[in-house]
Amino acid sequence: LDHGSALHTAAKDCLSSVSSQDVPAERPRAIFHTSESDPAKHTEHHEGRLYNIPLEEVKAVFPHGLPHRFQQQIQTFNEARVMVRKPALELFAYLRSSNFSHPAVRYVIYGERGTGKTMTLCHVVHYCSRQGWLVLHVPDAHLWVKNCKELLQSSYNRDRLDQPLQASVWLKNFKTSNERFLQEIKTQKKYTWGKRESTEEGRPLGEVVEQGLARVRSASDAMGVVLRELRQQCHRGSFRLLVAVDGVNALWGRTTLRKEDKSPVSPEELTLVHNLRKMVRNDWSGGAIVTTLSQTGSLFKPSSAYTPQELLGKEGFDALDPFVPIPVPNYSPREFESCYGYYLERKWLQHEKAHTEDGKAELQFLSGSNPRQLDRLAGPL
Amino acid sequence: TLRLIYTTTAVERKNVGASGPEKYTEAFIKKQIEEFNLGKRHLANMMGEDPETFTQEDIDRAIAYLFPSGLFDKQARPMMKHPTEIFPEQRKIQWGEDGRPFHFLFYTGKQSYYSLMHETYEKLLSVQKYQDQVTAQGLPLQKEKRNLAGSRWLTKIELEEMLLEKLSDDDYSRFIQLLQKLVALPCADIEEKYIQKFSKEVPVQLQKVVIEPLQYDERGVAFSTGEGTRKTARATAVVHDNGTGKITVNGTDILHYFPVLQDREQLLFPFQFLGRIGKYDMVCTVSGGGRSAQAGAIRLASAKALRSFVTEKEVEFMRQAGLLTVDPRVKERKKPGQEGPRRKFTWKKR
Numbered sequence: 001l002d003h004g005s006a007l008h009t010a011a012k013d014c015l016s017s018v019s020s021q022d023v024p025a026e027r028p029r030a031i032f033h034t035s036e037s038d039p040a041k042h043t044e045h046h047e048g049r050l051y052n053i054p055l056e057e058v059k060a061v062f063p064h065g066l067p068h069r070f071q072q073q074i075q076t077f078n079e080a081r082v083m084v085r086k087p088a089l090e091l092f093a094y095l096r097s098s099n100f101s102h103p104a105v106r107y108v109i110y111g112e113r114g115t116g117k118t119m120t121l122c123h124v125v126h127y128c129s130r131q132g133w134l135v136l137h138v139p140d141a142h143l144w145v146k147n148c149k150e151l152l153q154s155s156y157n158r159d160r161l162d163q164p165l166q167a168s169v170w171l172k173n174f175k176t177s178n179e180r181f182l183q184e185i186k187t188q189k190k191y192t193w194g195k196r197e198s199t200e201e202g203r204p205l206g207e208v209v210e211q212g213l214a215r216v217r218s219a220s221d222a223m224g225v226v227l228r229e230l231r232q233q234c235h236r237g238s239f240r241l242l243v244a245v246d247g248v249n250a251l252w253g254r255t256t257l258r259k260e261d262k263s264p265v266s267p268e269e270l271t272l273v274h275n276l277r278k279m280v281r282n283d284w285s286g287g288a289i290v291t292t293l294s295q296t297g298s299l300f301k302p303s304s305a306y307t308p309q310e311l312l313g314k315e316g317f318d319a320l321d322p323f324v325p326i327p328v329p330n331y332s333p334r335e336f337e338s339c340y341g342y343y344l345e346r347k348w349l350q351h352e353k354a355h356t357e358d359g360k361a362e363l364q365f366l367s368g369s370n371p372r373q374l375d376r377l378a379g380p381l
Numbered sequence: 382t383l384r385l386i387y388t389t390t391a392v393e394r395k396n397v398g399a400s401g402p403e404k405y406t407e408a409f410i411k412k413q414i415e416e417f418n419l420g421k422r423h424l425a426n427m428m429g430e431d432p433e434t435f436t437q438e439d440i441d442r443a444i445a446y447l448f449p450s451g452l453f454d455k456q457a458r459p460m461m462k463h464p465t466e467i468f469p470e471q472r473k474i475q476w477g478e479d480g481r482p483f484h485f486l487f488y489t490g491k492q493s494y495y496s497l498m499h500e501t502y503e504k505l506l507s508v509q510k511y512q513d514q515v516t517a518q519g520l521p522l523q524k525e526k527r528n529l530a531g532s533r534w535l536t537k538i539e540l541e542e543m544l545l546e547k548l549s550d551d552d553y554s555r556f557i558q559l560l561q562k563l564v565a566l567p568c569a570d571i572e573e574k575y576i577q578k579f580s581k582e583v584p585v586q587l588q589k590v591v592i593e594p595l596q597y598d599e600r601g602v603a604f605s606t607g608e609g610t611r612k613t614a615r616a617t618a619v620v621h622d623n624g625t626g627k628i629t630v631n632g633t634d635i636l637h638y639f640p641v642l643q644d645r646e647q648l649l650f651p652f653q654f655l656g657r658i659g660k661y662d663m664v665c666t667v668s669g670g671g672r673s674a675q676a677g678a679i680r681l682a683s684a685k686a687l688r689s690f691v692t693e694k695e696v697e698f699m700r701q702a703g704l705l706t707v708d709p710r711v712k713e714r715k716k717p718g719q720e721g722p723r724r725k726f727t728w729k730k731r
Contacts, residue, residue, distance in 0.1 A: 304637065358653070358656060358658065361626070361658035361659050362649060362653060362658060364626070364658075364659070365626055365645070365649050365652070365658055365659075366642065366645050366646065366649060368634065368635065368636035368645075370636055373636070377642070
């Protein structure tokens with residue numbers, strides 16, 4: 001290929017007229033970026049553009065939600081730029097027009113690998129947190145059904161198994177993202193954690209969370225308590241609840257965990273999964289449930305599966321039915337251009353050919369306008 | 382008295398020096414020819430064909446049918462050919478009953494070669510005489526250039542076969558020089574027949590590759606097809622004009638069919654070379670081979686299809702870039718006594 005490319009450059013010199021390959025003039029930032037930081041004000045006009053999230057907000061709103069590569073990108077560029085895309089705008093329209101006295105509507109974001117489902121979910125989470133909702137963000141449900149070292153038998157229910165580590169991690173992040181709500185919401189029942197510890201009625205939820213963090217053994221139960229309280233109090237209308245689950249197909253698939261007698265664990269036997277399933281049922285009102293399907297972390301599913309039917313399986317599909325499906329496609333030409341322009345502007349693409357029109361066409365061809373492929377391609381360049 | 386009870390074959394085998402190639406007598410050859418003809422008639426009878434009109438091709442087909450063989454070497458398979466093709470021609474005895482040789486140049490050792498040289502030189506002299514006559518008469522000398530491009534002289538091996546005796550390289554080059562000298566004379570046309578005995582037609586080598594014209598489908602969009610192979614993969618590509626750069630392989634998108642970047646780069650190469658990345662649509666079908674072989678096959682197929690869309694100069698550039706050449710590399714065969722095609726077994730000193 002080197003031989004070919006050397007000849008190719010020679011041929012290009014011969015063939016094309018000697019046009020000066022001048023670097024395109026500095027395009028004004030306004031074309032690809034928008035200074036609109038508030039997702040609430042994003043409209044079709046902003047479609048294809050990137051908006052900035054201040055870093056403090058990122059730490060507050062997304063302690064645990066963003067994809068790993070995006071976090072690396074934030075560190076490299078020292079700013080968090082998210083693209084406004086059509087699926088997200090669709091969701092905003094639905095959320096704005098939804099009636100909160102009806103049971104919560106479920107939205108399932110699906111699409112092929114690497115098209116931006118998690119980023120769309122994060123965009124929605126940002127929007128809701130700006131609007132003042134209480135956000136229950138589960139970064140990846142797959143983490144709860146695989147690679148768990150410690151499984152405790154639950155004290156609450158003999159059949160179920162606890163996962164103290166995952167639960168405590170999640171509680172910590174939940175605390176960071178929803179500080180103020182934890183003081184406002186009060187418990188409605190008395191909960192006994194053990195022989196000597198209990199939480200009285202009327203105490204702020206923050207105490208339950210502290211309890212879960214302090215006594216790690218009861219972290220899963222603490223999480224269950226938190227979820228139940230939020231579910232029961234949501235319909236009163238004092239706050240809106242957004243349940244954002246990434247990789248929801250993990251709740252109904254299989255797990256790779258085994259009990260001590262080497263028998264496989266089914267998802268129902270895990271406390272975390274059980275509670276989350278109750279959350280995702282639409283028997284409560286006053287909020288919305290936005291979920292994403294993910295093949296990447298899923299277990300025992302072929303890599304070409306991306307539709308809800310395939311990834312959720314019959315059980316999951318019946319449980320989530322009815323839902324509003326939201327497909328996320330690859331980049332449109334406009335979105336591709338703005339992503340490419342952003343990389344150029346931040347000097348991420350160092351190769352001299354990458355600045356040319358041909359380079360752009362090559363990148364588009366090789367990545368197939370898939371956001372993840374483009375990101376991986378642009379890395380070494 | 383001693384009686385021989387037991388002998389070994391080593392003792393029985395006398396120390397005979399290696400004799401030359403077997404000599405076939407004329408009677409033997411005649412008998413072989415008769416047997417061949419009889420056998421031909423028998424074979425025709427067996428196959429149910431007419432014995433009178435049974436040609437050599439029919440014989441070959443019949444033998445291949447009756448004795449199927451999986452051997453690779455064609456000459457190792459059973460064959461039935463006329464004895465003159467099988468038994469090499471041999472020189473008859475060159476001397477009579479009284480021991481006196483027939484040819485006057487016998488004692489030179491290479492009688493046919495020297496007689497040939499003498500003949501050719503006589504022709505040369507006669508041509509020169511004719512030339513002198515013509516100039517004496519004042520007529521202009523005809524200059525018709527022989528078409529040297531389409532003909533070649535006989536090779537040394539062919540000449541040896543013709544003369545039935547061994548030649549050295551030196552002898553051969555001297556003969557060719559003499560022939561060239563003869564041909565260089567302006568009036569060599571009179572000896573044309575003699576010269577043709579020693580020259581052969583060479584078919585025109587470079588067959589111009591025909592570039593197919595564009596075809597147009599119902600909507601009026603131009604398209605063209607190409608085929609490509611690599612290792613064991615066979616691919617066909619249909620390139621449509623006025624496209625967006627979308628490529629479909631066996632019904633799926635290239636991102637799904639070729640998850641590896643390297644394969645997609647291979648597909649990109651012809652378009653990138655011509656500088657027309659987003660202009661064409663392509664639909665391909667491919668089968669056989671592995672992932673890399675399929676990518677190479679589609680690359681070749683698309684390059685061949687793109688020839689119709691592109692000027693001749695660009696076709697030449699593509700050919701020089703190696704986009705239009707079939708890659709001849711295939712898996713090499715494993716040899717016995719070795720672990721692989723080249724790798725030998727581990728060598729142990731003891």
